[in-house]
Amino acid sequence: MREIRVKGASSLCSSTTLCDEETHVPQSDLVNDEHNSSVGAKVTPEIEMKYVHRVYEAIAPHFSSTRFAKWPKVAAFLSSLSSGSLVLDAGCGNGKYSGLNPDCFFIGCDISHPLVKICADRGHEVLVADAVNLPYKTGFGDAAITIAVLHHLRTECRRKKAIEELVRVVKKGGLVLITVWAVEQEDKSLLNKWTPISEKYAEEWIGPSSPRECSPSSFKLESIQETEEHSSGHAKGFKESSEYFVPWHLPYHRAEVSGASASALANGLAKKDDKKDAVVYNRYYHVFSEGELER
Amino acid sequence: MRLLTHNMLSSNIKGVTNGFPLRIEVEKVVEKQVDLSPAFLRNMFSKIEWKALVDASHSFGYAELPEQADASMLDSEDFLRKFHHALLELHLEEGALICPETGRRFPVSKGIPNMLLHEDECIMMTVDKLKTTDPPSPQIPGIGLAREKALDGYSKAVEGIAKVKMKIMSKRKQKFIIWLARNTKSSREPQQVNLERCTS
Numbered sequence: 277m278r279e280i281r282v283k284g285a286s287s288l289c290s291s292t293t294l295c296d297e298e299t300h301v302p303q304s305d306l307v308n309d310e311h312n313s314s315v316g317a318k319v320t321p322e323i324e325m326k327y328v329h330r331v332y333e334a335i336a337p338h339f340s341s342t343r344f345a346k347w348p349k350v351a352a353f354l355s356s357l358s359s360g361s362l363v364l365d366a367g368c369g370n371g372k373y374s375g376l377n378p379d380c381f382f383i384g385c386d387i388s389h390p391l392v393k394i395c396a397d398r399g400h401e402v403l404v405a406d407a408v409n410l411p412y413k414t415g416f417g418d419a420a421i422t423i424a425v426l427h428h429l430r431t432e433c434r435r436k437k438a439i440e441e442l443v444r445v446v447k448k449g450g451l452v453l454i455t456v457w458a459v460e461q462e463d464k465s466l467l468n469k470w471t472p473i474s475e476k477y478a479e480e481w482i483g484p485s486s487p488r489e490c491s492p493s494s495f496k497l498e499s500i501q502e503t504e505e506h507s508s509g510h511a512k513g514f515k516e517s518s519e520y521f522v523p524w525h526l527p528y529h530r531a532e533v534s535g536a537s538a539s540a541l542a543n544g545l546a547k548k549d550d551k552k553d554a555v556v557y558n559r560y561y562h563v564f565s566e567g568e569l570e571r
Numbered sequence: 572m573r574l575l576t577h578n579m580l581s582s583n584i585k586g587v588t589n590g591f592p593l594r595i596e597v598e599k600v601v602e603k604q605v606d607l608s609p610a611f612l613r614n615m616f617s618k619i620e621w622k623a624l625v626d627a628s629h630s631f632g633y634a635e636l637p638e639q640a641d642a643s644m645l646d647s648e649d650f651l652r653k654f655h656h657a658l659l660e661l662h663l664e665e666g667a668l669i670c671p672e673t674g675r676r677f678p679v680s681k682g683i684p685n686m687l688l689h690e691d692e693c694i695m696m697t698v699d700k701l702k703t704t705d706p707p708s709p710q711i712p713g714i715g716l717a718r719e720k721a722l723d724g725y726s727k728a729v730e731g732i733a734k735v736k737m738k739i740m741s742k743r744k745q746k747f748i749i750w751l752a753r754n755t756k757s758s759r760e761p762q763q764v765n766l767e768r769c770t771s
Contacts, residue, residue: 360610362575362618381611381659383576387687396683399603401573403684409583409693411686413591416579416618447618451753 324428332388332559350423351376353453361418364445366407366438367425371395374402383417385410407438412445420446421453428559572663572684574627578619580684582670582677584692590670592623593677595630598665601682607655613645615658628657 350373357363359379368374368384369391375382385405386392395402405411407425420442429435442452582590625636635653637644644650668677668684677686 360608360612360614362611362615379608379610381575381608383579385686389683389685392683393681396681401576403572403576403580403686405686406688409688411581411583411590412579413581418614449753 332391350421350453350455353421353451354380357419357451362416364410364412364417364420364442366410366420366422366442367428368392368395368400368402369423371398371400371402373421373423374398374400380418408434408441409437410441410445414444415447415450417446417450419451419453423453423455425456426454427456572668572679572682573659574624574631574661575615575619575658576684577627577663577668578624578658580668580686582672582675584670584673584675584688587670587672590672592620592627592671594669594671595627595663596667596669596676597630597632597663598667599663600631601662601664602660603662605659607652609645609651612651612654612658616640616642616645616654619658624657628661631657631661631663633657633661 354363354373354377357377357380361377361380363377363380363382365371365373365382365384368382368386369388371382371384371394373382374384374395382400384392384395384400384402385407386395386402387404387406389404392402392404403411407422408429422438422442426435426438429438439452439454442454446452577593577595580591580593582593584590621640625638628634628636633656636657637650640650640654662682663679664682666679668679668686669675670677675692677684679685
C-alpha cells in the first residue's frame with residue numbers, strides 16, 4: 277500500500293473535524309422527536325433506531341464473528357451473474373457475500389457504522405447509507421442483493437421503498453435478490469425464543485394519541501421473557517403476529533470488548549442473563565409470510 | 572472510497588434535482604493494488620460518466636486519463652491499465668464529499684463515506700402521511716383500512732418490478748423467504764432462476 281498526499285487539493289479539511297467524525301454516531305442525530313411525529317418511508321421509526329441500529333452498534337464485533345455461514349442459494353445466485361458485474365449489497369452486514377464471486381465487484385452499504393468498518397478492514401468497498409434511501413445513481417448496478425435485511429424495517433412502506441430503491445439502482449433487466457425471515461418456521465422451539473411485540477406495546481409506541489410519550493428510558497424490557505407461553509394454539513397465534521423481538525446473546529467476555537454494553541444495560545436497551553453469562557439484546561424483526569412480498 | 576463508487580454516488584437530499592457528481596474534498600489518498608479485470612472495465616465503461624471520473628482523478632493528483640474516451644480505446648492495454656488504476660486502485664482515505672447543489676458535506680473517514688441523511692433532509696411522500704402510525708394492520712382495524720388504501724396507491728407507484736420467483740426455504744431449521752425481482756424497464760423477458768427448497 278502506498279500513500280499519496282495531495283498538496284493544495286484540500287479546501288476546508290484543515291480543521292480537526294475529521295478526527296471527530298470517528299466518534300460521531302450518526303443515528304443519535306436522527307432520534308429527533310419533532311420529526312418522528314410525521315413518519316414517512318424515509319423517516320426511521322424510533323423502534324428501528326433503538327432495536328436495530330443501536331443494537332447492531334453494540335453487538336457488531338460478536339455478530340460479525342458469528343456471520344460466516346453463507347447461504348448456498350445466495351452463493352448460487354451470485355455465481356450465476358456474468359463476469360465483470362457490479363453487485364450492490366444493501367445491508368451488507370460484515371460483508372460475507374462481498375467477494376463470493378471473485379469475477380464480480382461488490383459495493384456494500386449498511387446503516388451500522390461498526391459493521392461497515394469491519395467490511396472496510398477486510399478490503400471491501402463500503403459506505404454507510406440507509407437501504408431505504410440509497411445515495412446511488414439510477415441503473416448503475418448490474419445486480420443487487422439484500423440478505424436478511426428487510427425484516428428489520430418497521431413499516432410496510434419502508435420495506436416497499438427499500439425494494440423500490442434496489443430495483444431503481446440496477447440496470448434495466450438487472451436482478452435483485454431479497455431474502456427475509458419467514459413467519460412459517462419448521463422449528464417451533466425457535467418461536468419460544470422470540471417475543472411477539474404486543475398490541476399494548478404497539479399502542480405505547482405508535483398509538484396516535486400519544487406517540488411521543490415513550491421516551492427510550494421509560495420503556496423497560498421486563499415483558500421480554502424467553503419462557504413466554506406459546507403452547508396453546510401455537511400456529512394460529514403465530515400467524516397473527518408478524519413483529520417480534522429476537523434476542524441476541526452477547527457473551528460477557530465479548531461484551532467487554534464492544535464497550536457499548538455498559539451503557540446499554542444502564543439505559544435499558546439490554547439486560548443481563550446470568551444463566552447464560554450473556555448480555556441479552558433484543559432486535560426488532562418483522563417476519564414475513566408467504567406471498568407478503570408479492571403484494 | 573474508490574472513484575468507481577464516487578461515479579455511482581449521488582446526493583439524495585430532499586429538493587436536490589441533480590446530486591451528481593459529488594464534489595471531493597481531499598485530505599488523504601491511498602493506493603491499493605487490485606487485479607485488473609478487462610471484463611469488468613468493459614462493463615463499467617458504458618456506465619461511467621467519464622468527465623466526472625477524469626475530474627475526480629485530477630483531484631486525487633492522477634493526471635494520466637485522457638480528457639475524452641470512447642469504447643474503441645478499450646482495446647488498448649495502456650488505456651485499460653490507466654482506467655483500472657483510476658477506477659479501482661485510488662482510494663479517498665480521509666476527506667469529504669460535497670453535495671453540488673446544497674453544499675451538504677458527507678464525511679469520508681478511514682475510507683468510509685457516511686451518506687446518512689438527517690430526517691429533515693429526507694423526501695417525504697404524501698401517501699406516507701396516512702401511515703403515520705403504521706400499526707400491525709389486523710390489530711387496529713380502522714387505521715389498517717386507511718393504510719391499505721394508501722398502500723394500494725403506493726404499490727401502483729412502484730413500477731418495473733417483475734416477480735420472477737418466490738420461495739420459502741429453510742436453512743438450519745430457520746425458514747427464509749427468497750424473492751427475486753427484476754427491473755423490467757427493458758423489454759427483455761424475465762430470466763427464470765431456479766431457487767428450490769434448500770435441503771440443509
